[in-house]
Amino acid sequence: MMNFVACTNIATALFCAAVLIQSVRMMRSLKAMRNSPLSDVVAALDDSTERAKTVLSEMKAMLSHG
Numbered sequence: 001m002m003n004f005v006a007c008t009n010i011a012t013a014l015f016c017a018a019v020l021i022q023s024v025r026m027m028r029s030l031k032a033m034r035n036s037p038l039s040d041v042v043a044a045l046d047d048s049t050e051r052a053k054t055v056l057s058e059m060k061a062m063l064s065h066g
Contacts, residue, residue: 002010033039
């Protein structure tokens with residue numbers, strides 16, 4: 001029968017292997033997303049949000065003066 005230390009070492013090794021596998025999968029997914037048109041959509045949405053903030057602040061300033 002294995003003692004407690006050996007069992008925890010095996011469990012830790014299995015968890016480390018699982019983390020490595022998931023890290024490789026995540027890196028592949030991020031690399032695929034970086035090259036996809038989705039990043040262009042996100043950039044366009046970010047630009048639109050900034051423009052909307054500018055317009056809203058201008059409208060707020062205009063309404064506070066009038």
